[in-house]
Structure formats: C-alpha cells, structure tokens
Amino acid sequence: MPGIVIVGAQWGDEGKGKAVDALGGRVDYCVRYSGGNNAGHTVVVGDETFTMHLLPSGILNPGCTCVIGNGVVIDLDVLAAELDALRARGVDVAHPLISAAAHIIAPYHLVLDKVTERFAGNQRIGTTGRGIGPAYSDKINRMGIRVQDLLDADALAAKVEAALDAKNQLLAKVYNRAAIRADVVTEALLAHAERLRPYIVDAARVLNDALDQGKVVLLEGAQAHHLDIDFGTYPYVTSSNPTAGGACTGTGAGPTRIDRVVGIVKAYTTRVGEGPLPTELTDADGERLRAQGGEYGATTGRPRRCGWFDALPVAQAAMVGGFTDVFLTKLDVLTGWAEIPVCVAYDVDGRRVDRWPMTEREVEAATPVYERLPGWTQDISGARRFDELPVNCRAYVHRVEQLIGARISGIGVGPGRDQSVIINPLL
Ligand code: GDP
Numbered sequence: 567m568p569g570i571v572i573v574g575a576q577w578g579d580e581g582k583g584k585a586v587d588a589l590g591g592r593v594d595y596c597v598r599y600s601g602g603n604n605a606g607h608t609v610v611v612g613d614e615t616f617t618m619h620l621l622p623s624g625i626l627n628p629g630c631t632c633v634i635g636n637g638v639v640i641d642l643d644v645l646a647a648e649l650d651a652l653r654a655r656g657v658d659v660a661h662p663l664i665s666a667a668a669h670i671i672a673p674y675h676l677v678l679d680k681v682t683e684r685f686a687g688n689q690r691i692g693t694t695g696r697g698i699g700p701a702y703s704d705k706i707n708r709m710g711i712r713v714q715d716l717l718d719a720d721a722l723a724a725k726v727e728a729a730l731d732a733k734n735q736l737l738a739k740v741y742n743r744a745a746i747r748a749d750v751v752t753e754a755l756l757a758h759a760e761r762l763r764p765y766i767v768d769a770a771r772v773l774n775d776a777l778d779q780g781k782v783v784l785l786e787g788a789q790a791h792h793l794d795i796d797f798g799t800y801p802y803v804t805s806s807n808p809t810a811g812g813a814c815t816g817t818g819a820g821p822t823r824i825d826r827v828v829g830i831v832k833a834y835t836t837r838v839g840e841g842p843l844p845t846e847l848t849d850a851d852g853e854r855l856r857a858q859g860g861e862y863g864a865t866t867g868r869p870r871r872c873g874w875f876d877a878l879p880v881a882q883a884a885m886v887g888g889f890t891d892v893f894l895t896k897l898d899v900l901t902g903w904a905e906i907p908v909c910v911a912y913d914v915d916g917r918r919v920d921r922w923p924m925t926e927r928e929v930e931a932a933t934p935v936y937e938r939l940p941g942w943t944q945d946i947s948g949a950r951r952f953d954e955l956p957v958n959c960r961a962y963v964h965r966v967e968q969l970i971g972a973r974i975s976g977i978g979v980g981p982g983r984d985q986s987v988i989i990n991p992l993l
C-alpha cells in the first residue's frame with residue numbers, strides 16, 4: 567500500500583507540510599514533485615516552527631529519505647541555505663537525493679520574474695518572485711539547465727551561454743536592464759557542483775526500486791489544484807502541475823504505483839496573489855479569519871486573502887485528483903462564529919451553477935450562494951477523536967464531506983504535530 571500523493575485542493579497553504587510531517591516516522595521516502603521555492607510548508611514541532619521551501623517536509627523525520635523529483639525547479643542557493651539552516655538548528659538532516667533531470671532556477675530567471683511582473687502592471691500574476699515561471703518556460707522551450715549539467719562544466723557553460731543569448735537582448739532592449747554575463751552565472755552554478763555531486767541520482771529508478779521493495783513513498787505536492795497550469799484559474803496560476811498527475815510526471819512513479827491520493831483542504835478558503843476568489847471576504851469576517859488563522863504567506867509574508875469554505879473548487883479538485891481521502895485542516899480556526907456560511911453554488915449572471923464553471927469568465931462573474939451552518943464555541947484544539955468534537959462541529963465536517971464527495975480521513979485542530987483527529991489512518 568505504499569504510494570501516497572498529497573495534493574493541495576484550493577489555492578495553496580492548506581497545511582500540506584503539517585499533513586506530510588504527521589505521517590512522519592512511517593514514511594520511507596518523501597518526494598517533492600513540482601514547483602520550487604515558491605512553496606512554504608510549515609511544520610510545528612513543540613515550540614519550534616520550521617518552514618520548508620524546497621526540501622520535502624519529511625526532512626524532519628529521521629529515517630525518511632528525502633528526494634527532489636524531476637518535476638521540481640531548484641534554486642541551488644536556496645537549497646544550500648535551507649540545508650545549512652536546518653543543520654544550524656540542530657536538525658539531523660541527511661542530504662536529499664536530487665533528480666539529475668530536475669531543472670535549475672538560474673539567477674536570470676529571478677531577474678526575469680521580477681521585471682516581467684513589474685512590466686505587467688495591473689495584469690501581473692502576483693508571483694512569489696522566485697523565478698519559477700521563467701525557469702519552467704525555459705524547460706518547455708528546451709533551453710533549461712538541468713541538475714546533471716553540473717556534472718559537465720563545459721556543457722553547462724555552453725547551455726548558459728545559449729540560454730542568455732536571447733534573454734540579454736530582451737533584458738536590454740525591452741526591459742532596459744543590464745545584460746547578464748554567462749561566465750558569472752556558470753561560475754555561480756558550478757560553485758554548488760562539488761557539494762551536490764554525490765546526491766545527484768536517477769530518482770525515478772530509486773523510487774521504483776523502493777516501491778518494488780514495499781517501502782512507503784510519499785509524493786508531496788506544492789501549490790494546489792487551482793494554481794495548476796492546466797486546471798487552475800488560468801492565467802493566475804503557477805507554471806507547473808501540482809495536481810496528482812504531476813506526481814507521476816514529476817517523479818517517474820507511474821500511475822499504477824499510486825495507492826492513495828490525499829487532498830489537503832482548508833476548512834475555509836485562502837489565496838495569495840492575484841486572480842479570482844469567489845468567496846473572498848473584504849469585511850470584518852475576512853479580517854477575523856486572517857487573524858485567527860495566522861493567514862500570512864510562509865514564503866513572502868503577504869497577507870492571504872480569506873473567505874468562507876467554497877465547495878465548488880474543492881469538489882472539482884477531488885474529481886480531477888481522484889482523491890481517495892481528504893485531510894480537513896484548520897477546523898479550529900472556525901471556532902467562535904455563531905453561524906458559518908459555506909458556499910454550495912454560484913450565481914452566474916442570474917443562473918445557479920452547482921459545479922466549478924468551465925470558463926474563466928464564469929468564475930470571474932461568480933457570486934457565492936451560501937448555506938449557513940450553526941457554529942460552536944468550545945475549544946477543539948485538544949480533541950483527538952471525532953466524537954470529542956462538538957455536535958455542530960461534527961455536522962460541519964459531515965456537510966463539507968458530502969459537498970466534496972470524498973471521505974474525510976483526518977482533521978487538523980491546531981498547527982502542532984499531534985494536533986489531528988484521525989478518522990481513517992492512512993498507514
Ligand atoms: P502548506 O503550504 O500547504 O504546507 O501550508 P502553510 O504551511 O503555508 O500554511 C499553513 C499554516 O497553517 C501553517 O502556519 C501551519 O502551521 C498552520 N496549520 C496547519 N494545520 C493547521 C491546523 O489544523 N490548525 C491550525 N490552527 N493551524 C494549522
């Protein structure tokens with residue numbers, strides 16, 4: 567039963583890091599399959615908080631081998647700094663294994679991310695500025711730099727030169743920026759080569775061997791369904807496939823090796839950056855959700871836009887992801903409201919829509935249709951069994967489960983490692 571995928575079901579920051587860590591000691595391999603250091607996955611252990619941007623969240627569990635899959639884009643400076651910072655905090659980290667096929671975020675990708683966003687003005691995406699889009703663009707344009715290029719200095723130099731050729735024209739002539747020297751970039755990348763060399767592997771082979779041996783392999787998604795380049799609220803998306811299919815293409819674990827797909831669903835809705843968010847609240851309730859949920863970006867510190875639970879995007883994510891299970895997070899944040907609205911449909915141009923709409927325009931025009939569920943006031947952060955939750959809280963969970971159409975196997979009642987109610991254990 568060993569291949570498990572963790573997928574964000576909304577717009578990111580659902581609590582994937584905590585969910586991955588909670589499976590903890592029982593996971594043999596923890597693998598990031600998409601995105602880069604645009605992610606921020608928080609794990610709270612006792613009174614210590616760790617935020618992983620590039621390393622899989624399993625890194626805090628000794629005995630778990632961490633792997634950065636081919637679908638990830640890697641900023642080598644960030645990788646080195648993240649490893650050093652964990653070691654400096656006394657975490658016993660082994661080096662991660664790194665797919666030779668993963669692409670590298672080069673310094674020019676960061677520059678391009680920033681200038682294109684500035685140039686876009688009010689058409690901007692609100693990216694994290696980490697060079698993600700430009701790195702994936704180069705991958706798709708077949709001019710990317712890959713981890714294996716660190717093993718061949720001459721090939722690397724030639725590739726960097728080729729990649730910079732057109733970009734320097736663009737930087738100078740369109741964006742009025744200084745050209746970037748290829749030799750400087752090559753040197754900066756090669757500075758990491760010696761350290762990383764022993765960890766560069768054929769990760770697809772490593773993972774398939776592990777699966778053959780019955781090991782537990784957890785494929786950790788970053789971002790979320792509605793930030794997916796194909797399924798998300800395009801163009802306000804990231805440049806990769808965070809959805810479950812991306813776990814196969816981003817690691818080399820074939821579809822038949824996946825046994826469970828766990829959707830991570832926040833008990834309300836948040837989003838960072840631009841783009842539609844039908845249940846967004848700009849009133850005191852929105853402020854209160856942000857304050858009670860601590861909704862500030864783990865990567866950029868930006869305040870997250872907050873709103874009530876919206877069943878339509880989550881049911882869509884459950885369908886596309888083929889969720890076998892849902893982990894409902896941050897339910898404790900909803901404590902204290904007399905009534906909790908839940909969006910069960912949209913009004914689009916006077917028409918009731920019960921499912922996630924097909925077109926961008928309909929999503930932009932969607933007004934939520936709410937059902938109001940009775941709230942609860944009891945502190946639930948100490949609950950560990952479902953029957954310890956207040957009756958209205960249990961009713962909220964049941965209604966949300968019905969609306970999503972996938973079974974809720976776990977519930978988060980606080981940020982701490984042990985603050986979960988497990989209904990169906992995954993392992
Ligand atoms: P990720 O990107 O999906 O891993 O999520 P983030 O780490 O960016 O954001 C989730 C935030 O919620 C973090 O600060 C977590 O510590 C916190 N968190 C996760 N699960 C729970 C929960 O069940 N209750 C509460 N109160 N906080 C949680």
Ligand code: IMO
Pocket residue numbers: 574577578579580604605606607691692693694695696697698699787788789790793802803804805837838839840864
């Ligand atoms: P985790 O893994 C929330 C958003 C950015 C922006 C859009 C594109 O922590 O859930 P990018 O830098 O990827 O080109 O930005 O995607 N975004 C996230 N929002 N959580 C994330 O990751 C995100 N990663 C990217 O805010 O709107």
Ligand code: MG
Pocket residue numbers: 578579580605606607608864
């Ligand atoms: Mg996050």
